[in-house]
Amino acid sequence: MTRRERAVDILVVGAGPAGLAAAAGLAAAGPLHIEVLEREQTAGGIPRHCAHGGFGTRETGDLSGPAYALHCAAEARRAGATLRTGLTVTGWAGPRTLDATGPGGLERITARAVVLATGARERPRAARLVPGTRPAGVYTTGELQQAVHLHHQHIGTRAVVIGDEPVSDAAADTLRTAGVHLVARVTTHPPRPLAAVRRGGGAPLLTRTTVTALTGRPRLTGVRVRHEDGRTATLACDTVVFTADWIPDHELARRGGLPMDPGTRGPAHDPAYRTGQPGVFAVGSLLHGGEGAGTAAREGRAVTAPVLRHLATGAWPVSGPPLTVEEPLEWTAPNLAGPGGTRLLLRTARRLTAPLLVARQDGAVLHRHRVVRTVPPGSAFPLAADWLERADPRGGAVRLTIGG
Amino acid sequence: MTPTVTRAGQPLPGGPPYDVTVIGAGVVGTAIARELARHPLRTALVEATDDIANGTSKANTAILHTGFDAVPGTLEARLVREGQRLLAAHAGRTGIPVERVGALLIAWDQEQLDALPGLLAKAERNGYHAARLLDAEETAAREPHIGPGALGALEIPDEAVICPWTTPLSYATQAVRAGVHLHLDCPVQDLAYADGLHTLTTGRGTLRTGLLINAAGLYADAIDRLLGHDTFTVRPRRGQLIVFDKLARDLVGHILLPVPTAAGKGVLVAPTVFGNVLLGPTAEDLDDKTATESTAEGLALLREKGRRILPRLLDEEVTAVYAGLRAATGQEDYRITARPEQRSITVGGIRSTGLTASMAIAEYVVSLLPGTGLDPGEPTELAPLTMPGLGEGADRPYLDAGLIARDPAYGTLVCHCERVTEGEIRDALTSTLPPRSAEGLARRTRAGNGRCQGFHCGAAIRARIEGARS
Numbered sequence: 001m002t003r004r005e006r007a008v009d010i011l012v013v014g015a016g017p018a019g020l021a022a023a024a025g026l027a028a029a030g031p032l033h034i035e036v037l038e039r040e041q042t043a044g045g046i047p048r049h050c051a052h053g054g055f056g057t058r059e060t061g062d063l064s065g066p067a068y069a070l071h072c073a074a075e076a077r078r079a080g081a082t083l084r085t086g087l088t089v090t091g092w093a094g095p096r097t098l099d100a101t102g103p104g105g106l107e108r109i110t111a112r113a114v115v116l117a118t119g120a121r122e123r124p125r126a127a128r129l130v131p132g133t134r135p136a137g138v139y140t141t142g143e144l145q146q147a148v149h150l151h152h153q154h155i156g157t158r159a160v161v162i163g164d165e166p167v168s169d170a171a172a173d174t175l176r177t178a179g180v181h182l183v184a185r186v187t188t189h190p191p192r193p194l195a196a197v198r199r200g201g202g203a204p205l206l207t208r209t210t211v212t213a214l215t216g217r218p219r220l221t222g223v224r225v226r227h228e229d230g231r232t233a234t235l236a237c238d239t240v241v242f243t244a245d246w247i248p249d250h251e252l253a254r255r256g257g258l259p260m261d262p263g264t265r266g267p268a269h270d271p272a273y274r275t276g277q278p279g280v281f282a283v284g285s286l287l288h289g290g291e292g293a294g295t296a297a298r299e300g301r302a303v304t305a306p307v308l309r310h311l312a313t314g315a316w317p318v319s320g321p322p323l324t325v326e327e328p329l330e331w332t333a334p335n336l337a338g339p340g341g342t343r344l345l346l347r348t349a350r351r352l353t354a355p356l357l358v359a360r361q362d363g364a365v366l367h368r369h370r371v372v373r374t375v376p377p378g379s380a381f382p383l384a385a386d387w388l389e390r391a392d393p394r395g396g397a398v399r400l401t402i403g404g
Numbered sequence: 405m406t407p408t409v410t411r412a413g414q415p416l417p418g419g420p421p422y423d424v425t426v427i428g429a430g431v432v433g434t435a436i437a438r439e440l441a442r443h444p445l446r447t448a449l450v451e452a453t454d455d456i457a458n459g460t461s462k463a464n465t466a467i468l469h470t471g472f473d474a475v476p477g478t479l480e481a482r483l484v485r486e487g488q489r490l491l492a493a494h495a496g497r498t499g500i501p502v503e504r505v506g507a508l509l510i511a512w513d514q515e516q517l518d519a520l521p522g523l524l525a526k527a528e529r530n531g532y533h534a535a536r537l538l539d540a541e542e543t544a545a546r547e548p549h550i551g552p553g554a555l556g557a558l559e560i561p562d563e564a565v566i567c568p569w570t571t572p573l574s575y576a577t578q579a580v581r582a583g584v585h586l587h588l589d590c591p592v593q594d595l596a597y598a599d600g601l602h603t604l605t606t607g608r609g610t611l612r613t614g615l616l617i618n619a620a621g622l623y624a625d626a627i628d629r630l631l632g633h634d635t636f637t638v639r640p641r642r643g644q645l646i647v648f649d650k651l652a653r654d655l656v657g658h659i660l661l662p663v664p665t666a667a668g669k670g671v672l673v674a675p676t677v678f679g680n681v682l683l684g685p686t687a688e689d690l691d692d693k694t695a696t697e698s699t700a701e702g703l704a705l706l707r708e709k710g711r712r713i714l715p716r717l718l719d720e721e722v723t724a725v726y727a728g729l730r731a732a733t734g735q736e737d738y739r740i741t742a743r744p745e746q747r748s749i750t751v752g753g754i755r756s757t758g759l760t761a762s763m764a765i766a767e768y769v770v771s772l773l774p775g776t777g778l779d780p781g782e783p784t785e786l787a788p789l790t791m792p793g794l795g796e797g798a799d800r801p802y803l804d805a806g807l808i809a810r811d812p813a814y815g816t817l818v819c820h821c822e823r824v825t826e827g828e829i830r831d832a833l834t835s836t837l838p839p840r841s842a843e844g845l846a847r848r849t850r851a852g853n854g855r856c857q858g859f860h861c862g863a864a865i866r867a868r869i870e871g872a873r874s
Contacts, residue, residue, distance in 0.1 A: 002805040039820055040860075088817045090802065101802045101823075103812035124857035126647075126724045131698040134726065136842075139858070146863035153866060212700065218841075247721060249856075254651055 003099065003106040010307060011098060011111035012036040012081075013089050013252060016045020017293040018284025019117030020072040020083075021300025022307070027079035029308055034081040035109070037100055039088040043076075044069020045119060046285075047293050049145040052173055055293055066149075068293060092256045096279045113279050113307050116267070117300065118252055120285035122167070123245040125214070130242075132214035132224070137239045141171040144241050148178045156239035160223045161185045161203075162211055163243035164192075165378040167290060171241045172203070183237045186211060186225055189377055190351070214240065244378060246289025253282065263324075263331030264288045270319040271334045271341025271385060272306035273299065278316040281307055288333040288345060291380050295345070306340070320393045321361070326401045328352065333380075337398050341385035346400070350377050357383060358403035362396045368403065407580040407836050411454065412589035416609045421601055422448045422585070423778065425613035427592055427627055431461040431568075431762045432754050433619035434575035439766035441582035443780040448613065449576070449584055450606065452591035452623075455844045456837065457572035459621050461759070462847060463696065463728025465645065465685060466676055467659060468492065468502060468564040469760040472527035472535055473669075478737040479768075481530055484757045487764035491571070492564070494763060497788065500570045501677040501795020507563035507659035508538070508546060510554050512712070516663035517555045523663070524558055535560050549655045551715050563659050567677050568759055569847035570791045575762070577836045578786050586837070587611070592620075595630040597746055615778050616748045617769065622693045622731050624739075624752035631748055636739055638752070640693050640729035643685025644702040646710070649855050650679040650796075652720035660713055669756075671709040673717065678822075678850060679796030680723060683710040689732070696727045723855045730755045740765070742772040749776065792828060794850055801825050818868070819861045821854020829865070833872040845869060 010026055012019045015038035023036045042048055047055055050065025060071055077083055087102035097110040122140040137156050139147070147153040155178045161171050164187035172182055182203040191207045208228040215222045215234065222234040248266040258267040259276035266287040267275045275282050283303045284296035310316065320337030328349045334341060346357070353374045359367040367387035375381040391398050410416060424440055426433045429451035437449040451458070468491060471484035495502045511517035520537055527535040536559050538546065543557040580586050587608070594605035595616070604611045618627045625638045653675060662670035674682045686702045703725065711718050733739055733753035738761075742749045749772055751765060758765070773780045793800055801807055801814040802823045808815035813827035832839060832848040839845040842865060846853045852865050 039817060086816060088802070088820065088823070090823065101808070101815055101817065103808065103815040105808050105815060106803070106805045121856045121859040123721075124859060126857055127722045127855070129646075129703050129722060129725065131700050131703060131725070133697045139862070140856075142856075142859040143862040147866070151863045151867045153863060153870075213697070215697075217694075217696075251651065251855075 003108040005108045005110070007110045008033045008035045009111065009311065010034045010113045010115065011109055012115045012117060013098070014038065014045070014117035014119055014284070015043035015073065015083055015085065016117060016119050016284060016296060017047065017072055018296035018300040019045070019115065020076040021297040022115050022117060022283055022303050023076040023081035023083075024079040025301050025304035026307060027076065027081040029304060032311070036076060036081055036083045037087045037089055038083065038085040041086050043073040043083050043085055046142065049142070049149050050170060051145070051149040051177070052170055072297070089252060095277060112311055113281065115303060115307065116253055116275075116280065116282040116286055117284045118249045118286045120246045120248045120289045122243060122290070123247050125242050127247070128242065128245065130211050130214060133217045135214060135216045135220040136218055137220035138214065139239065139241045141167050141174070141241060141243045144171055145174050148174050155180050157181060158183050158237040159239035159241060160235050160237045161241045161243060163187060163245070164189055164205065165244040166292070168243040171243045175239070175241070180239060184235050186223070192376070244290065246285065248286045248289060250286060253286065256280065261331065261335040264333055264335065266333070268322070268336055269334050270336040270338035271388060272338060273303040273334070274306065274316070274319060274338070276319070279310065288331065288347070288380065291345065318393070320391055321395055322397045324397045324399050326399065329400060329402065332400055337388050337391040337393070339389050341388050344383045344385045345380040346383055347380045348375055348377055351375070352402065356403045358401050359387065359398055360401070361391055361398045366390055366398065405581070405583055408585040409580060409837060410585070410587045412608070416587060416590070416606070416611050417585065420446070421612035421614060422446050423613070424448070424615040424617060425450060425602070425604065425611065426617045426619055428618070428620040428623070429456040429576060429586065430459055430619065430621045431457055431572040431575070431759050432621070432751055432765055434572045434579060435762035435766035436617055436619055436751070436769050437579040437584045438575040438786070439770045440780070441579040441584045442783040442786055443770070444782070445780060447584045448587060448611065449579065450587045450590045450592060450604070450611065454589050454840050456576045456586070457569065457847070460728055460731060461572050462569065463726050464568055464643070464756065464759060465672065465674060465682060466565055466568040466759070467674060468566040469757055470532050470560055470562045471530055471757070471760070472532040472560050473523065473664065474530055474757070475736050476526065476529040479740065480738045480757060480761070483738065483761040483764040483768060485531060487761035490763035490767070491566070491760060494574070495566060495571070498574050498791045499793050500574055500791050501567045501793065501797060502564050503675065503677050503795070503797050504562060504564040505658050505675055506559060506561040507661050508543065509558040509560070509661045509663055510543065510550065510713070511556050511663055512553055514555065519663050520556060520558045527560070532560070534562055547657055547660065549714055549716055550660065551712050565659065565675055565677050566759070567794055570794060571759060571762070573837065573848065574789055574791050578789050580836055582786055592627060592630070595627070597631070600747060602747070614747060615773070615776055618748065618750045618752070621754070622729055624731065624750060628750050628752070631746065633750070636733045636735070636752060638693070638731045638733055640690050640695065641732040642688040642690050642695060642727055642729055644698045644706065644725070644727040645682055645684030646703065646706050646722055647676070647724040647726070648681040648683065648717055649721040649723050652681045652717055653679050655714055655716055656681055671706060673710060673713050677795040677797065681717060683717065685728070690729070693729065696729060698725050698727050702727070721855060724853065724857070738765070740768065742775055744776045747776050747778075792831065792849065801828055818864055819851040819854060821856050821860070822850040824849045824851040829868055833868065838872065839869070840873070842866060842869060
């Protein structure tokens, strides 16, 4: 095997909002060789195919996804980072050495620090164990958006959207753009308060409802659903989009032997985005699934200082004890205690009204905080994390619960 | 020779009747066609759907069996044993991925443990002498992640896993390149026999042939009835399977088989040559030959069984769920019958062992030709064939520096999860038997078959298929 062996200061894997923000911040900091490897032909990550507004920064104002993707890539380039697209990282050859494949051949790149920003995907139908036939016409939002916005493909005529999260709205918008009639939206969650004022384009939102099967072959003919009270129906359609239910694209992290967090399914990490492997940091949706480009970019920017500190000192402080959650909380990120954190992201499985969050370590209360709002399931809510400094680094796990 | 492959919308070729026509381009039909292609015969292979291996052959457990557990003395036992050797050799010549991972028949209770020596003796009666009994400690050492309570195992070191898709594709490709006519989208609707000639009425016109070979799988009984025989009924036995992510592959070393009971062979856990882990199959006797859907009950059953066998498997992501139908006929053996008076051969009841036995079935069927009054002539060697290396055990194109240097398309990944390159997709779309659908492309390259199920690459892959079709 002939591999071109090279060395860089910092290797960033993934040119989505998180990886590009990290590269821009790091490149701006000084004369470092920073390389970003992206397996797609174009940098920008998921916003590349989100043809709707809501992206951007205070400086840029509101941008569409594709415009934001261009902006992020331009910023990283302008700062001096090298962006290489169409190049796939295929595995590890050492603790900070990665193998890559591209049309130019095989490479082996060793870095002083590695930043993983490999993103996330929506769980497809099979991973959700939805039974039935295996017809054509079954999408995730990611595939749908690429089909419509990047490839201008014909989708179908009547669609059902599974999910009730911001990305589900985006899927519905994309379907409308493609001239597909939206038959219904389906969610297992209970109705939201003030549901009447939410978007939806007139299609009914079936709440407390589960998809029980897909029918039809070779093309989808219907989606069978069951309401919590036992009522069933078949929604006639030729297209179904499974939205949200994100899973980090964590293959590289796991192949590298990084300890993983059971809640997020991303690499376990402390407030400085340090993973269990010295010199390897992780940011963005890899840490917690699809929390939006803004969150990913914020983490990319925030990893700059810890990476530079590591390059300067070589130090890799031992992370603190794990942060664990109890139901209805699903996960927290970061999920290892440590200094320097400004906020935690927490995700709940069901809607909570003004929840009281209690953090305990070895029985003692470290922190209590009432969130003075309603937090929905499906997207994370932040919690200030300065109190994490008080956790005993040699103590037991810090448990986060919803207290009374 | 220009290969003859016809599809919907194209006329069937005219000319003299075929010497032999095989109905059904599954793994058995394509193997027979390949064997016939070695002989100076004018042969046709007709298939109802738009691709080869589109029924039972595309949805099975992908195991290359030793036949250790066959019913001794049956035709199936013999053809599985011979077929295993033939297919292993063919795979070696063509590059079809095979991994000899070995199997462990694990006893989870005393009754099962007591049954193992009998199974060992049965393996010996089947001519398989490498099996051995393992105690609980050895079993746990071989498979450190299996669930608690395994009392022992029977080890069958030669059981292997194989690519179920490139096997029939290799047969069909060799057959077609050697001159066999393949007619896709060509369902047989009626049959008439007169004066030593069969006339097939198909969805695309009529076709005449001397000898007729019925290898129609689930529909072999229906074809036999068109021939005027009512000797067996195919009752589809559905097997649902769950494919787990490649990250689960390290959890399991062997094919983990249950000890067979009266209820059937039971649910297994097996690695695949693609680096995934299979859990399944269920065994459900049905009446509907199209019932390839999965069910909530079936998936729940598999998860319950899987949790017992390999608890950590259930924490891993699921990549795919599928269901296949085995052609059960109520008889524990193949039903291969030659009818010289009618110049026909029925190859029915080829159940879950059909993939393993396929080449031996083909040899056996061709050996029946003289008895039907057809002298097949002297066999010749077929032109060698190299299949795409889809196996995780071999260096795939994305790892081949020399290949990428010659053609950078092999360095451009299109399907990231399965690491399928632009070059491989292009090759499949321009091959002797190009795919017509995303599923067909997936069976030839694995593109789109990975954990994201198209989130990242689905639209790009479809664009390439549509580009190739237009």
